[in-house]
Amino acid sequence: xxxxxxxxxxxxxxxxxxxxxxxxxxxxxxxxxxxxxxxxxxxxxxxxxxxxxxxxxxxxxxxxxxxxxx
Numbered sequence: 001x002x003x004x005x006x007x008x009x010x011x012x013x014x015x016x017x018x019x020x021x022x023x024x025x026x027x028x029x030x031x032x033x034x035x036x037x038x039x040x041x042x043x044x045x046x047x048x049x050x051x052x053x054x055x056x057x058x059x060x061x062x063x064x065x066x067x068x069x070x
Contacts, residue, residue: 032057032065040068 034053038045056064 032062037064037068040065 034050034057035045037053037057038049041049043049053064
């Protein structure tokens with residue numbers, strides 16, 4: 001953990017962290033759309049990727065996100 005990470009949490013300064021913990025969540029907590037799922041893979045959304053993600057969400061529901069987020 002970076003030396004200033006603890007300080008950023010206590011002061012509310014999230015700029016030093018890659019993604020503030022308060023913004024991280026999994027699909028089981030909030031609805032996720034196919035474009036979000038594509039972005040979780042680190043790829044840019046295209047119509048084909050969005051369609052594949054839509055089918056994956058239909059099959060697996062919010063658990064599909066768990067492939068990419070712990």
